[in-house]
Amino acid sequence: MPNSGPTVLTNIRVDLQLVADLVENNSRVLDIGCDDGQLLYHLVHEKQVDGRGIEISHAGVSACAKKGLSVIQGDAETDLSDYPSGIFDYVILSQTLQAVREPRFVLEQLMRIGRYAIVSFPNFGHWRIRAHFALKGVLPNTVTLPHPWYETPNFHLCTIRDFFKLCEIMDLKIEKMIAVNAQGQALYSPTLRWANLIGEQAVFLLSPQVCSTPK
């Protein structure tokens, strides 16, 4: 039986493409909250990665399994501690950090099991949110944050600057920071201040701080 090779994929969501571009070919990847496996499938077939996924929803896991992906039903807070340290090259956490109970613990786990972590989240520092809050005095309702406060799954919202601070506290090296619009397109953002204003979302590529100063 000849191997006819993978079917060529042309379209994945722009925001996923942005993440995919950060991943090196032939690496080992864990995608946490991999949804229906669109990114993971792309990485496995286009970048020949050894890909794994964790997904909380039954429909998502099922969709992944049907695509032949190695994905387990589970969640970031309970299942990460099983994995041995340094086993993955990249651990991806898309749009999930703000919805976990202990973001710092989860981030620690990401850095423990992966050489790099790719983390994306909605930016609470975006100018429209600031303006909305300042002028109307109510919590914002935007494309990236569509839920009213009483039923939002996002109970640890932060700004790009907040996340920067956490990385500093945790001694993490920010390899790359990309401010992104609601559609997932990268925006030109030369400074942190600017990124925090115009980014509706952010994508970070992190690694453990290699040359940290002795304490």
Added chain:
Amino acid sequence: MVQPLTQSQPPDGSSLSADASGDIPDAHPGKSLTLQTALPLDCGIAMEAVTIAYQTYGCLNAEKNNAILLCHALTGDHFAADPHPVTGKPGWWSNLIGPGKLLDTEKYFLICSNVLGGCMGSTGPSEINPETGKSYGTDFPGITIADMVRAQARLIDALGIDQLFAVIGGSMGGMQVLQWAASYPERVFAAAAIASAARHSSQNIAFHEVGRQAIMADPDWCDGNYALEGKRPVRGLAVARMTAHITYLSEAALHRKFGRRLQDRHDVTFGFDADFQVESYLRHQGFSFTDRFDANSYLYITRAMDYFDLAKDYGGVLANAFYGTKTRFLLASFTSDWLFPTSESRAIVHALNSVAAPVTFVEIETDKGHDSFLLDEPEFHETLEGFLAGSAYLKGLEISPKMAD
């Protein structure tokens, strides 16, 4: 080890017969292999002249990399796809096996063997002990899941196959799958353990004990020597099956099927006849089972399941059983399965994660209980199909699985 497959003379010199017509007059249909060298068992005995009855579907390709071993459950056998020679009923996975089906016989070479200790042609307590010329009865040595797998590995050797593309099984079949992955990691490319566990729980042992006690309480069991006495403990075996059958279903499924409906009567009879449909159903299930199953086989195989505790053989840590594995795994459980609940599959997933093995795990929503793995469960079937397609892609057997849902 890779040698041309010959029906008459396998590489290890074992005798391999193509079908029923052969030396043994009452042999079952299907193929069989008699091992020429002793099979070492966990109990310490080396068993001579072990026969393995098996069936195959599809063709082994030239590269010998398209073979799938199907492992049957407690009361199953190697007739996975064809009508059962005793009951005439369709094979237990006939819905999945065939040209163009999920287990595509145009693509894969499927092998299914009757387990060691079984009663459909493989060496078991009802077969003749060559040393005494009489049936083994309870002189048959105690067996384990690992023994069953060791026997299967000999069959795979004889078929000239180095590595199985996949080993698939549900329930006790899933235990064999896990044992295969642990004992022969380099010989299993993909492993699918459905509705299974890495150890038999206390509750499961308890149910098996009820079944065994029912058999042994039947006077026709004759201390296991019923074959010599010309008897069969059908009542005991039927009760064992009735008990077990309840554990394969769920309360919701039973209620939907029978409710409190009465059997061919308008009112209760104030007697112990089968007033309720569910009683009548269970009696039928119990007694029809005795047509095709041997009571001593039931004792031995349930015992093998009870003894199964994969972690125990690896220093009490399940993950050690899979350390360094390259095998891809699929674990699937069913929400209403209370015999092999999701927590058991999840424990295996945790162990596999801790050795960073590639694993897919899905809990399928259904109210049909443990038996779901044998039934029409589209969600499960699509998952298994995706897993096989993904594995086949990585193995270079076929193009990538569909992107579309």
